[in-house]
Amino acid sequence: MTSNDTERFQRGLKKLKEIDGQAGENVIQSLKHFAPGLARYTIEYPFGDVYSRPGLDLKFREIATVAALTAMGHAAPQLKVHINAALNVGCSVTEIMEVIIQMSVYAGFPAALNGAFTAEEVFLERGLIEKPTSKS
């Protein structure tokens, strides 16, 4: 890497930490030993380039990502990371749930339901909702 690539990489790493926190770093760590190129690109392009652009608030960016990952339906681990990210940049539990509910319109109820259960997991882990004491 030249010094310039390093700048782009460093900017991406900083943005990744700001948005995804530990969860994002864990993904990168677990990639590094067998796919260092992909680990680097995952920092550089999405975070060093795209999320570092002006013109759209980070909160809007995470709304867009939660919407897309819920609708696409095959990316549950990434959806979990980005529901955390949405909370990290200031989205409320209500706003995230509204985005997921809205996806029932565009991608159908199964995608929305699976997204909702992924969100529940994150909200429970962060103590934002309580586990129901009984299902009855």
Added chain:
Amino acid sequence: MTSNDTERFQRGLKKLKEIDGQAGENVIQSLKHFAPGLARYTIEYPFGDVYSRPGLDLKFREIATVAALTAMGHAAPQLKVHINAALNVGCSVTEIMEVIIQMSVYAGFPAALNGAFTAEEVFLERGLIEKPTSKS
């Protein structure tokens, strides 16, 4: 329809007009003669129920929809309607383009490029960008 269904339908129709304007009404009109049930549901569930919910600003809702439709990639007519809708509820050309560019990260460059060309069409129709005089 009972009077109550009528209320939900009327609320949806008003919301549809607020968001999608003439484009939304055209879709409904063109469905009505052969699929009146689907025309009614398209007003009632997405607009009477989902878009009428509090808890998420309309601007956020349209960001989420543009993101999802760009990422899903098989819904160009609906994406066009919702890029218009995003403009109608206050999103800027820049914000819409940022959402579409960001989709290159989650759904790949072909989905983002196809979304960008759909956006270009809308922006040209509304005079928000100028047609390049020459491609050279």
Added chain:
Amino acid sequence: MTSNDTERFQRGLKKLKEIDGQAGENVIQSLKHFAPGLARYTIEYPFGDVYSRPGLDLKFREIATVAALTAMGHAAPQLKVHINAALNVGCSVTEIMEVIIQMSVYAGFPAALNGAFTAEEVFLERGLIEKPTSKS
């Protein structure tokens, strides 16, 4: 909810029980504490509106759903619920397997194979097929 919404909700709940039985109610129960709106919509729109329409036999409706969920490939939990539902409304093991095999033509062999293994799970749980005593 007004009395009318209640009627639509009650019609949906009755239809959900008729089609999906306990599995459907479990999904709704597990949503209720953190996403009550989505729980309500999942009853009202799919079951109160769509599945309550005349014009298509419930058996045909479940064939259509098993086909779509197998082909889409990202909705295993919902496919499991609807393979059960198909059996509940009178489809045979053979008919369900034929639908899943046919999906190899439209969505490819991986989607069909994953659908088949989901069906096997349901058939074993209901004692409709026997577990092979040995794989040799």
Added chain:
Amino acid sequence: MTSNDTERFQRGLKKLKEIDGQAGENVIQSLKHFAPGLARYTIEYPFGDVYSRPGLDLKFREIATVAALTAMGHAAPQLKVHINAALNVGCSVTEIMEVIIQMSVYAGFPAALNGAFTAEEVFLERGLIEKPTSKS
């Protein structure tokens, strides 16, 4: 081809004609000069093998195919062929529209709306519905 392959091919060709009529044969004809292998497989596997199986009525098979192609959303030419096929094997306009409307639940409204407009095209071509004299 050996005589046996010929039998499978002939069985497929007969089934293709029964189900898809001229539209199916046109697809095969247009493939033959540059992709004869794919033309042959499109007859042999889907029609010679799958659609020739007992255990599921042709009407059910077409319901399943219309559902899957509507839900998958990227196969409009094939959906058109199979809406015709569904009519050919005895499905009514109402039954086909019900399947398409139901897909709004599983694949979202854009997939259902695009499926509905494809169906309208077929119904108009076959004179099963009338063109609205005016959209006002």
Added chain:
Amino acid sequence: MTSNDTERFQRGLKKLKEIDGQAGENVIQSLKHFAPGLARYTIEYPFGDVYSRPGLDLKFREIATVAALTAMGHAAPQLKVHINAALNVGCSVTEIMEVIIQMSVYAGFPAALNGAFTAEEVFLERGLIEKPTSKS
């Protein structure tokens, strides 16, 4: 089955063993008791017909399959079988990783990341890479 079908089936079975080895046979075995038709088709069409065609090297065929399954994102078990298959027909760890990294361009980073973690599993099982001793 006639003697001719048997030939096609035998050719497919031999090709399946050559490409997928034990993993492929296990899939077929686990299907046989409840879906013998699908088990037979999975040998006959993909392996007896398609993979037996001249005109494209097996190594190219597996590159194409790993690319498609990574991009489609909903077929992790099949992707695992075909990363093994790619190794069996002579692809290197590097070549497989390059294909998966390239999918970030066409299907987005989540599909590529999920593909990479599936590949890691296979590489670890075959002792082609080492488990990192610590994540720090």
Added chain:
Amino acid sequence: MTSNDTERFQRGLKKLKEIDGQAGENVIQSLKHFAPGLARYTIEYPFGDVYSRPGLDLKFREIATVAALTAMGHAAPQLKVHINAALNVGCSVTEIMEVIIQMSVYAGFPAALNGAFTAEEVFLERGLIEKPTSKS
């Protein structure tokens, strides 16, 4: 842009011309006036980073891309560009058709058929196959 970004950009532009020729440059030109950021990224990440990596032959890279775009089914314009690209880097008509036929196994016959008709267009434009004089 710093001088280093310029290097990455120049490397990508050169690779884009080598692979996609005029078709690739046209896409970039048509993006530049309204989405200059996306135009730049489309050169830098896919071509400056990914296609410039050692470890996988360009011919293999294009096989992988044709496979993925055929299987995903919603990216016909990009598939057309990359069938041209595959020819540019040394793939034969036969090899490309084999990849597309193979996708019938993984993504179903509609995806393979639509891919085949896109390939036919390219082959006709480049005079690699002849237009059939008559369909009879």
